[in-house]
Amino acid sequence: MRRIALIVVALFALLYAGDYASVRFRIPKSRDPYGVVQLRPYYAVRQKDGKPEFYFLDPENRVCVHSLFPHMGYNPCWYVSRHTQRRMDL
Numbered sequence: 001m002r003r004i005a006l007i008v009v010a011l012f013a014l015l016y017a018g019d020y021a022s023v024r025f026r027i028p029k030s031r032d033p034y035g036v037v038q039l040r041p042y043y044a045v046r047q048k049d050g051k052p053e054f055y056f057l058d059p060e061n062r063v064c065v066h067s068l069f070p071h072m073g074y075n076p077c078w079y080v081s082r083h084t085q086r087r088m089d090l
Contacts, residue, residue, distance in 0.1 A: 016069055023071045035077045036061045041086040 023033045039062050043055040064077035 019067045019069050020071055023065055023067050031066065033066055034074070035064050035066055037064055037077060037080045037084065038062075039080075039084050039086050041088065043088050043090055045090045 021027060026033055038059050040059050041057045043057070044052045045055065047053055062080055063074055064080040065071050065074040067076050068078075070076060070079075
């Protein structure tokens with residue numbers, strides 16, 4: 001069991017290192033490592049009767065990275081594109 005756990009951790013570290021290298025050194029050279037996803041933020045204001053009222057804000061762009069894991073302070077584009085609506089409760 002200990003050997004299997006060590007192999008799994010080593011494979012995960014190798015996968016993360018390869019993912020980081022592909023972003024840092026632009027592998028392949030033809031693709032841009034960064035992307036932009038448009039988010040739609042909105043406020044959810046609770047009324048006196050308990051029902052929420054929604055106020056939609058202007059769309060904003062969020063920079064993301066084309067990778068499996070977050071790198072350089074940016075979330076992966078596959079994650080950001082699945083969470084395009086940002087709800088702020090007041």
